[in-house]
Amino acid sequence: MKIAFLACDSTLPGAVDRRVDAFEHDFQVAALRPALRDHDAMLVELDWRAAESDFGDCDAAIIGTTWDYEDQWDAFIARLEWLEARMPVFNSSELVKWNIDKSYLRSIETKGGTIIPTQWVDRPTITNINDAMAQFDTDRLVVKKQIGAGARDQILVERDAHIDENALFASPAMLQPFLPQIRSEGEYSFIFVDGAFSHALIKRPQTGDYRIQSAYGGTESAVEPQQSDLDAAKSILTLLPDQSPLYARIDMLRGPDGNLLLMEAELIEPYLYPQQGPDLGRMLADAIIRRLA
Numbered sequence: 001m002k003i004a005f006l007a008c009d010s011t012l013p014g015a016v017d018r019r020v021d022a023f024e025h026d027f028q029v030a031a032l033r034p035a036l037r038d039h040d041a042m043l044v045e046l047d048w049r050a051a052e053s054d055f056g057d058c059d060a061a062i063i064g065t066t067w068d069y070e071d072q073w074d075a076f077i078a079r080l081e082w083l084e085a086r087m088p089v090f091n092s093s094e095l096v097k098w099n100i101d102k103s104y105l106r107s108i109e110t111k112g113g114t115i116i117p118t119q120w121v122d123r124p125t126i127t128n129i130n131d132a133m134a135q136f137d138t139d140r141l142v143v144k145k146q147i148g149a150g151a152r153d154q155i156l157v158e159r160d161a162h163i164d165e166n167a168l169f170a171s172p173a174m175l176q177p178f179l180p181q182i183r184s185e186g187e188y189s190f191i192f193v194d195g196a197f198s199h200a201l202i203k204r205p206q207t208g209d210y211r212i213q214s215a216y217g218g219t220e221s222a223v224e225p226q227q228s229d230l231d232a233a234k235s236i237l238t239l240l241p242d243q244s245p246l247y248a249r250i251d252m253l254r255g256p257d258g259n260l261l262l263m264e265a266e267l268i269e270p271y272l273y274p275q276q277g278p279d280l281g282r283m284l285a286d287a288i289i290r291r292l293a
């Protein structure tokens with residue numbers, strides 16, 4: 001059996017301008033490849049834009065490190081659908097479409113999930129920034145794109161800071177109170193494979209920053225979660241359209257009342273932190289093989 005691991009031209013080994021966080025690609029492949037080999041399955045790393053013929057003898061595709069589709073997500077979806085007509089794709093294009101726009105958080109909230117308090121606006125303006133500060137009774141807001149990843153274009157706005165409205169991005173936005181727990185405790189990730197809990201970790205920003213991504217100097221460490229925190233993450237899983245996707249990463253941050261709030265439910269191409277979950281490769285490989293049987 002041959003399984004395609006979808007990547008992009010800036011994460012693939014040997015890339016000319018390889019991303020600074022492409023080591024995460026290598027870790028993920030290193031976790032999965034030997035575990036698949038134990039099932040006599042071969043993992044091949046392929047650019048999601050590769051020629052159709054390159055996928056000719058693949059039996060399944062896993063969305064891996066396709067971290068450049070943001071500005072071309074229609075082409076990305078088209079490629080997933082093309083693949084899906086020929087082989088199983090994990091996670092499915094349907095789930096990807098649901099997850100690409102962070103407005104899915106509203107549907108989770110409607111079903112009873114607790115998310116970080118959010119105002120949804122067509123585009124950020126000084127007026128709605130001031131309104132959100134008043135509504136959330138806060139001096140600091142995080143303004144982010146509804147369709148976005150890797151904290152790109154995201155801004156942290158302080159009360160009374162001079163803001164050039166024209167410099168704000170002009171696309172649908174989310175306004176959230178800045179939760180200081182990102183610096184004091186960190187952001188949790190709970191990794192689930194086929195609905196089963198694999199491992200958890202805490203991601204912390206570099207001193208002076210608040211973004212936990214490794215591209216900004218963030219670091220992570222494995223954590224044994226409190227039962228109540230794990231239960232909070234599990235309860236989010238039950239609110240997804242598919243309750244046992246091949247993989248899911250539930251990102252949460254503690255709110256002022258001590259409960260974890262949902263930041264994101266990552267179902268598209270999340271980094272699954274194999275370094276913190278030594279069993280991850282085996283769990284993923286077993287689940288893939290089970291699904292292909």
Ligand SMILES: Nc1ncnc2c1ncn2[C@@H]1O[C@H](COP(=O)(O)OP(=O)(O)O)[C@@H](O)[C@H]1O
Pocket residue numbers: 116142144148149150151152154176177178179180182187205210211212213251263264
């Ligand atoms: N409300 C918030 N309070 C504090 N930090 C935040 C908040 N929202 C986002 N962040 C920081 O910004 C990062 C990116 O935000 P996130 O919503 O995860 O978007 P994405 O990862 O898709 O770019 C988070 O990992 C966290 O470090």
Ligand SMILES: [Mg+2]
Pocket residue numbers: 150251264
């Ligand atoms: Mg995130």
